[in-house]
Amino acid sequence: MFRKKNRSNAPQKDFPYWLVAACGIAVFLLFQIATDDIYSQVMATVSRGVGLTVFVTLVGFFLASLLGLLLALASLSGSAFLRQTARFYVEIVRGLPIIVLLLYIAFVGTPLLIAAVNAVLEPLGLDPLRTRDFSLLWRAIIALMIGYSAFIAEVFRAGIQAVDKGQIEAAEALGMNRWLRFRLIIFPQALKTILPPLGNDFVAMIKDSSLVSVLGVADVTQLGKVYAAGSFRYFETYNVVALIYLMMTITLSLALRRFERTKQFQER
Template identity: 85%
Template sequence: MFTSKNPTGSPKQDFPYWLLVAVGIAVFLLFQIATDEIYSQVMATVSRGIWLTIFVTLVAFFLASLIGLLLALASLSGSLILRQSARFYIEIVRGMPIIVLLLYIAFVATPLMVAGLNALLEPLGIGTLRTRDFPLLWRAVLALTIGYSAFIAEVFRAGIQAVDTGQIEAAEALGMNRWLRFRLIVFPQALKTILPPLGNDFIALIKDSSLVSVLGVADITQLGKVYAAGSFRYFETYNVVALIYLMMTITLSLALRKFERAKDVGER
């Protein structure tokens, strides 16, 4: 496959005909939602799950980013124990499908955690906990957090290692301690490398948040599944579900590409 280039040598950008087709399909479906009673009912039902999907995505991504940063720092640590512990976590979690991790956290890890807490609380005379005291929503958030923290850790690690070592050595020569070097020199530069793949992980998390429906969490997918099962309107229902997800993911993808192009222009 050959890629044409501009006179400046940079790759030539094709006109986004695919986007015109996608917009045309979206406009058609939005027209159906506005004029067709069945589509309108589906949209009214499914749209109730949008905010829960956004909530799950934002909370899981924020927590996964924090854990991922700590894992990246641990994997670059001078301590052999920290490095190997971080690699163990990252490789094991990355090698497990998200849906398997979701089911494991919900139905294996959570009961074990409750049993462990009860073993500590009972000798103190404190009331015992029950597994159902932990909502399925938060079990799903925990599973997505754990799953994506391993991927985000690799993004942070690669970004940190991409920083020129000469600048780190210069900062060390100026008497900066490790925390100051990281906060003022390493992280601001690594962030430029990190943001695009981090944005891709956020978009992927929006899509994977639909997996929480296997636990009965009332997100977009679950509400669509329940409506379709009750009305047998699978075609209309999943058209609307797909439209909602695509509008979120494609909009974010286009915004991310625009940001990357603006960043490239700013660095020239």
């Protein structure tokens, strides 16, 4: 009689060969940067945009999270008007590519906003605003905020709806108002469900922040594009640009996975 092998339902943990390969490529490129004058010059030029890339990502994601939370609460509101308005916003914005939204906000939405503000300022005798006074950097941040808020709203909505209704009813029975129920009961429990997809959206925004280069914002991608166009060193330049983005995204992804495993271990 042949014995049946014990098969566990738990997923097998493979050795991360992909990470070894990625680290090998990174080490090779870092060695090139340290020893090759062309690579070192590219890195010195392109790395000046890292701070702006991080700024755009952090500010854009923070604003998108706030707006997404408000949209999620509106979609769960008892008011049909708020629910339908939030759903309209989410469905329309999610259907637009980020780059189209970026161009629309920069060259259509901003002039319309400035014109509306001037319509109020001129009767008051105040100096009118000019479209060029609204920096392209903030137009890009607002576009990313609007684009990602629709996706983050769905993350918050799903997390809030995952909370056991019995606990909410118990909080109501204790006399807690809506704000206390949300702050003490709903949001802390929803956060466990929200954090993983929210982390994925943050990593995605790091990559999509490169789209601000179409407006001439001097981030990593834009500086790389300008350097490559002037030196014709496209191979070296975009190797360095890709390395910078991969170092940020892979490092953050691994940190998020470690955090999730730690949280799961603590809950057991």
